Amino acid sequence: MSRTSRLVTLLLAVLLLGTAGTAAVLHAADRSDGRDQEQAGGPPVRSGTVSLRTAGERQLLVRNLAWGPHRDEIATVPADRPNGARTVSGVTCLRFHAAAGTGICLQARRGALQDTYRAVVLDSRLHELHRFPAAGIPTRARVAPSGHLVAWTVFVSGDSYAGTDFSTRTAIVDTRTWAIDDNLETYTVTKDGRRYHASDINIWGVTFADDTRFYATLATHGRTYLVRGDVTARTLTTLHGNVECPSLSPDGTRIAYKKRVPGASPDAPWRLYVLDLRRMSQTATAERRNIDDQAVWADDSTLVYALPGDYGSDLWTVPADGTGAARRLMTSAVAPAYPG
Template identity: 85%
Template sequence: MNRTTRLVILLAAVVLLGTVGTVAVLRAADRSGTRDQDQAGGPPVRTGAVALQPSGGRELLVRNLAWGPHRDEIAAVPADRPAGPRTVSGVKCLRFHAAAGTGICLQAEHGALQDTYRAVVLDSHLHERHRFPAAGIPTRARVSPSGHLVAWTVFVSGDSYAGTNFSTRTALVDTRTWAIDTNLESFAVTKDGRPYHASDINIWGVTFADDHRFYATLATGGRTYLVRGDVTARTLTTLHRNVECPSLSPDGTRLAYKKRVAHASSDAPWRLYVLDLRTMTETATAEHRSLDDQALWANNSTLVYALAGDYGSDLWTVPANGKGTPRRLMTSALAPAYLG
């Protein structure tokens, strides 16, 4: 084999290797584009109009967590087909809830040195009505059944409810006047029938009964309590111990909540329970895994909540009566709200 022949073979090998590399890159890029379109192997998405007062059947709105160009956008699916294609809105939220044509969207504003946060009140077409600065990392959000009140909780220090080294700030806004209570810790507290004052009080996890009454968690002295709040009187009254992130049933008779249980891991201490407000009887649900979420009632008999998943969180569902078994409702989703 002479020198010329060797050079020809070498050049042919270089060209072949370059072609193979180019094809591999193009195929990888094509697969990546497909994953963006199909949300990383999850359900397909499509852009479109998302409304908080749907004209068709009942809908489920969520924060879409699947990887791709529409991650963190609020997405809608038919409530009876939660695994179907998602219609994404273009509106990104870290936490979200909606009722009666009003939405609350907690967002991050990414700065050069640090992130800041804001709470944005949305109208029925997801357009901004008003915004407020948020004091820390978003963690909970709720809208009253009428849409007249919104509340949100942020961490102002620490980033987990599991330990004791954290501080929260919960704000409440009347969307009719834009009057705001920036910190529910300013409400007068009655604990065990007596006025109570302490410097370590934290309030979080509001759930509304109506435009005057709500429930939330109050923490003090290393314990947590369910409190009933009165917006007009600006009071908080303890009702039950060891209740975190309550969620009121549509008929107003029960609360779903996370409860710390004995012998659980210190970083995963909670189980999902239901409290009958008339008898104060607790019922453990069939979900035995620890969850750090404010559950949502899909109806008067079924709970929806988030657990860790491949792309952040998946939504699960379980009966509220302690029977049945948990089942996955949606992959790559968080912050659900049922509308219609």
């Protein structure tokens, strides 16, 4: 073959490859134009309008973990059809929660040298209302039933609750005034009926009762406690030991939480329990696996929580009274919220 022939052949090959590449890009774009997409091994996902206030059908909102162009976006499905097609919002969050038309979205901004994080308060259409810098890696987020208060927890150092080498920072914001308590460790602590001071106090996992009262975890000297907080008095009072990541039931009578159980692996120490706040009696749920999440109450009798899955996390559900069995609710999803 002459040199001229080889050049012509090479040019034709380059043109063919370019045409094929263009076709592939156009095909991918066509699949991302808002129509349903079957993610590889995952649920159908489509772009659309997501609202925290819906008339009629109750919604479940999650952070979508299905592989594809909409991974990490907040998505919605009908609460009674969690495996149906997901409508994604275009809003990406690492942690998310919502109630009464208010959302809290914890986000990462990737930098060349260092990532930064922020907490973004959203309106009912997931539009930004206000943002605050976050001091570390997002881990927990909650909105009060009224939508008037939001809270978040970040890891300032470390990235796991399993050991003792970590430090958290928890903040509460009033969405009516944008006043912020950016470190709940400054609250006055009463432990076992006495004022308590310690340099190693950590607070995390807020769950709201109303616009004044909340519950959270306090850790000190290697032990954890359920505390009741008061945002007006700026106080924390210990109630019960060995409680982490509390979640208050809709009727305000029980706390779902992670409990460290004797004999468990240090890397997988927690089981899911429910505490009766009046009797201070605890019930183990039927979920026997390690739970590293702040559970959500789907209703007064059912818990929803995340466990590792093929795409990062799946959502599971179990009765709160210790009966029944755990079952998978939804694949490739995390950070559930029933916004009401």
